[in-house]
Amino acid sequence: MSTVYIIDMFGNPVANASIIGVQEPSDLQTLLNGAFIVRVPSDTQVVNPANVTDLLNQKYQGLLAENATFLYITYDSLLDATHIDPTSGPGIFGQRGTISLAPGGTLISVLNAGAGTALTGSAPTEALVTWEIFTVTDADPSSGILQRTYTELPSTPDYAICQVSFNGGVTFRTVMDSQVNNIDLVDQGTAFIIQLQNVTSGRLGIGSWAVCY
DSSP: OEEEEEEETTOSSGGGOOEEEEEOOTTSEEEOTTEEEEEEETTSOOOOOOSHHHHHHHHHHHHHHHTTTOOOEEEEOOSSSTTBOTTOEEEEOOSSSOOEEEEEEEEEBOOGGGTOEEOSSSOOSEEEEEEEEEEEEEEOOTTSOOEEEEEEEOOSTTTEEEEEESBTTSSOEEEOTTOEEEOOGGGOOSEEEEEEEEOSSSOEEEEEEEEEO
């Protein structure tokens, strides 16, 4: 279960958008109407964030602190599609929690002609990768208003398969969420690429990804 921060969908710029609510829904569902979600693992410490920027900084520094054997964290909050490669899809690659994949679709982080996303320091020999997935469903009763519901899903291969490369796409390896991976010498490098493939029969939202190393 996660702590769900409900963010004003129309705050501009998004980095300064207001946090309009905080929940820990036991049924993993949150009404979205006029908002989007930033999810934080329940055991990650976040204290009174002032806005989205502060929330994300605390979230990812907290995630790194929980995995204290690692020195660095690199992430994409996926508040927009800036760091998604255009070869991704089929899917919707919008802003503010609207990135999703059609059945069979794949999200690929920016390739940069093999440079990938640059990692800090020397080539890691161990890493932990994590990502968030969700669904959004609409209910539009004839006697009421449209209700849009966010449902948190577990980051398991039943929903999405994750493959990562540390050498700019020369080699890829399949990883499980939040597990420490030993990186073989042939796979090592500082050019990170992540691929997330929707293996469900419905549309799948992608909330964010991060790698600790």
